[in-house]
Every structure is written in structure tokens, then in C-alpha cells.
Amino acid sequence: MRRIVRISAILTGVTLVGGAAWYLLLFLVTATESATTAISPSVRNVELSIDSGDVEVDVVGQGEKPELHKKLTKSLRSPDETIKQEAGTLHVTTRCGEGVGKCASDYHLTVPVGTRIKVETRLGDVSVQGVRASVEGRTRMGGVRLEHITGDQLVAASKTGAITLKDVTFHTGEATTKLGDVRVENIEAFEKLTAVSKTGDIELHLPEDAGPFAVNAETKIGDRKVTVDQDSSDGAIVNARTKIGDVTVRAD
Missing domain, CATH: 2.160.20.120 (Pectate Lyase C-like)
Incomplete structure (x- = not known):
């Protein structure tokens, strides 16, 4: 038993020293x-x-x-x-x-x-602000933030990360992520807005004077709160969906 413990200790020490040497090499190069x-x-x-x-x-x-x-x-x-x-x-x-x-x-x-x-980008954050044109920002792991933008089409997509659209004007907007929260605020009247997350909260602040809205808001595990004026037959289209998380659609 003592021999086994001794051998284990030696192997552990060798592993630690080897790992430290590897990280030192990476640092140096x-x-x-x-x-x-x-x-x-x-x-x-x-x-x-x-x-x-x-x-x-x-x-x-x-x-x-x-x-x-x-x-x-x-x-x-x-x-x-x-x-x-x-x-x-x-x-x-x-x-x-x-x-x-x-x-x-x-x-x-x-x-x-x-x-x-x-x-x-596959690994990293995307931030775009100030332009007056359509914008498409995508990442696999990281957040996407679009701010102070006026464009016909805005797309912000991530597989793992938060999505934020703030102070933007668009005809059609897409804010989607598989793991993370989606927040849209301070926007002007639009034709269609899609906000989707598999695991995360959806929070949409719609323009108060632009309703009514044709809202489809869904969550499987979480709270659903829609307080905007709704008209499914004649309103700007809003799709807000998550599987795990809260969905809030309100007018500011």
C-alpha cells in the first residue's frame, strides 16, 4: 500500500510539473x-x-x-x-x-x-453601434450588442451569450440565442420582431405609440407577461419565445 501511495504521489508530481512546464512554454511563445x-x-x-x-x-x-x-x-x-x-x-x-x-x-x-x-466570430463578442444601414452580427460563444442603429434589417445571433438591441430602428429584427437572455429596448415602430432563446429570459420594451401588436409569446418553464395593446389581425408582428425563462412584452 505504501508503495502504491508513493508511486501515485510521484505520478501526480510529474503531472503537475509537466502541466506547469506546458503553460510556461505557451506563455513564453x-x-x-x-x-x-x-x-x-x-x-x-x-x-x-x-x-x-x-x-x-x-x-x-x-x-x-x-x-x-x-x-x-x-x-x-x-x-x-x-x-x-x-x-x-x-x-x-x-x-x-x-x-x-x-x-x-x-x-x-x-x-x-x-x-x-x-x-x-466563433468565439468572442460582437458590438456594432452608430451605423445607418442593415446589420448582421453573429457569434457562437459570446454576446451580441447592437446600439444606436437605423437599418432595414437587424440580426443579432449567438449560440451561447446574451443579445441586446438598444436605441435601434428597423423594419425587421431578429435577436436569437440558444443560451442567454434577450433584451430589446428603446426602439421605434417596426414591421416584425423575433426574439428567441432556448434557455434565458426574453424582455421586450415596445414603443407605446406604435401598437397594436400581433404578439406570440411563449415559455415552457417560466412566467409570461404581455401588457401591450394586441391585435392579431392587424398589428406589427412580435414573436417572443423561450423554453426555460420568463417572457415579458411591455410598452414604454
Whole structure:
């Protein structure tokens, strides 16, 4: 028994030392590179797709030039980045590929106010604000926040993360997540709004003077509270659904 305990202790020690050495190696080989790329004033569409990292999009300030700020992190693998500007569209694609070690690419873009945005990250948060065009923001693991936006169509989607639409104007809006809360507030009159979560609360603050609304609000496990003026035959369409969580649809 003593021999078994001794051997177990040795194996545990070897494992701890090996793990510490591995993390030390990753720390020593990890490096971060930052750079800025000018965005052509003619760009009116942004299409960005990355494997890992946060994406922020703001409108360019008065007297400033549109720019793309990036921070690339590499260790035992490196981000493979492609940036193209053609026919009024900025294309950004970054892939990390298979392997171990930290690999990420964070982007902050300042764009003309009328730029249409389509961004996607597999692991990270998406934030877009200030533009006057349609926006599509997606992530697999992270939150999506769209704020101070006016566009025909707004899409915010995540598999694991919270969704927020605030101070936005749209004709059709989609706010969906599999695990997380959905919150929509300070919005103008619209044609259709869809807010869906599998596990999380749905909270919609609709414009008080824009009713009535054709509301479909459902939850399997949770409270349902709808206090807006409703008319299923002639009203803006509102779909609010969750399986586990509360659903609140109210007028502000």
C-alpha cells in the first residue's frame, strides 16, 4: 500500500510539473501584434469572419478617417489573415486552423455612417453601434450588442451569450440565442420582431405609440407577461419565445 501511495504521489508530481512546464512554454511563445489599416472612404459594405476574437464597429468621427485596428495573438499557431477592399466592400477573414496554443484576432473598425455590416466570430463578442444601414452580427460563444442603429434589417445571433438591441430602428429584427437572455429596448415602430432563446429570459420594451401588436409569446418553464395593446389581425408582428425563462412584452 505504501508503495502504491508513493508511486501515485510521484505520478501526480510529474503531472503537475509537466502541466506547469506546458503553460510556461505557451506563455513564453505567445506574442501580440497590433496594427492599423486605412479603410477606403468608398467602402459601404463590411464583411468580416474570424475564428476567435472580439469585433467592435463604430462610425468614424468628424474629421477622422475610416480605419481598421487589429490585435493578433499567436503562440504555437498563428492567425491566417486576409484583408481585401474591392467594389465598395471590405472583406476580412482570419482563421486559426487546428492545433493547440492561443490564437486570436480582435478587430475595432471605424466606418462611414452608411456602411452595411456583416460580422461573425466563433468565439468572442460582437458590438456594432452608430451605423445607418442593415446589420448582421453573429457569434457562437459570446454576446451580441447592437446600439444606436437605423437599418432595414437587424440580426443579432449567438449560440451561447446574451443579445441586446438598444436605441435601434428597423423594419425587421431578429435577436436569437440558444443560451442567454434577450433584451430589446428603446426602439421605434417596426414591421416584425423575433426574439428567441432556448434557455434565458426574453424582455421586450415596445414603443407605446406604435401598437397594436400581433404578439406570440411563449415559455415552457417560466412566467409570461404581455401588457401591450394586441391585435392579431392587424398589428406589427412580435414573436417572443423561450423554453426555460420568463417572457415579458411591455410598452414604454
